[in-house]
Amino acid sequence: MKHILLTNDDGIDANGLFALYKELKKLGDVTVVAPHIERSAVGHAITISEPIRVMEFNRSEKFHGYAILGTPADCVKIAVKHIMHKQPDIVVSGVNHGSNTATNVLYSGTVSAATEGIILGIPSIASSLLSFDHKADMSFAAEFTAKVAKMVMEKGLPADTLLNLNIPSGKKNQIMGVEVTRQGKGRYEEQFEQRHDLGGREYYWLSGKKMMLDTEEDIDDVVVMKNKVSITPIHIDLTNHSFISDLKEWNFKI
């Protein structure tokens, strides 16, 4: 029997998580440990200055899980150390509502949960749908993510490496294929909208428009634009190895 840890950053009541739960149940025993409320764009945050709370959560007779007052990374830590009391065979994070391509990978709570999985030595995948519509059809995304989860449990992954899936929305027959990709450079052109609260004090809302900065055919953003699934191997060694020899020539001295 395989043991699967399922989490996300949209919160334990999100449709994407529930759709994926139903598919993963076919592969083994699924433990759901996810944030109590949406924790998008939290990056790889962990909670060290506040207490973490664990609440049992039932969506239906067949869906039992744990809702956490904490971040996606907290969920994975507390699931492994406190709830499951063992290493699961895989951590699956998603299906997220909204893509996690290019620099979004850095901000993503969805990817962060999978990152925490690989830090703990567990093969992990993150999965996102290219639609922010919380009623979007998750059936293909959930089915395909479970298929990849099964492959990962059979084949394993290199140490410190997760798979980041980005899946177009639509029915299975509308999806044009699957490509192994590299992380793109696309980022947001940001704006801060200034408003005033009821006491007249200023505050700001962050907003932004995604900029496509890539054209190469093997880039995540480019592949999903063609209605194909993008699978990017992501690792946690952030060293820019190619710059090391040049940097040594700077001759740093105290």
Next chain:
Amino acid sequence: MKHILLTNDDGIDANGLFALYKELKKLGDVTVVAPHIERSAVGHAITISEPIRVMEFNRSEKFHGYAILGTPADCVKIAVKHIMHKQPDIVVSGVNHGSNTATNVLYSGTVSAATEGIILGIPSIASSLLSFDHKADMSFAAEFTAKVAKMVMEKGLPADTLLNLNIPSGKKNQIMGVEVTRQGKGRYEEQFEQRHDLGGREYYWLSGKKMMLDTEEDIDDVVVMKNKVSITPIHIDLTNHSFISDLKEWNFKI
């Protein structure tokens, strides 16, 4: 005149930031935009579900800055887009109280601020002292960080690459040298301490003990243990390029 953006994750009133401010003033015009309160371990979080506030902050007649209700990444975004209205010549984040080596790089708010700098196309450095003592002597760390900032403004850095400095505590004559390093694999062995609140409900505190998992001489954790400064070039392409050709052979199908 050079324009320097200074930030951190310990909060605008931290001694490490103030010590660095005094050194950076010798190099140009310094704008300080930092979190209102400590925001450690927030990873690359940004604030999209709550308003962000900006408050003017004066520590002395000579230290004027902006305290932000938000994360370190928010600080850099709002500084560039709303406060400075231009790209600074460099983003400097620190000096943090506590090291940011190995997997700590992923959790670090200090590194995250510099990451936001390079996403915006600005050369950036992060600097951390190997002491959590908030009264630790920051003089060498601040002086050395400013020296590196000056070099970066002169020489530039490759696109999408920041420098992550980790500096032993102590006087200048106690520091044994400077090494260009790679990010290590050391992580925390975590525990959740269970407590009960006044209403009898359970809550948890996350705690952990850092595990040294590296022995190679050019790893950040190994270098700082020898009382040397570690400088790691960090980039934002998380793709595990070495796994791409193997992954293509998995023959993913819809």
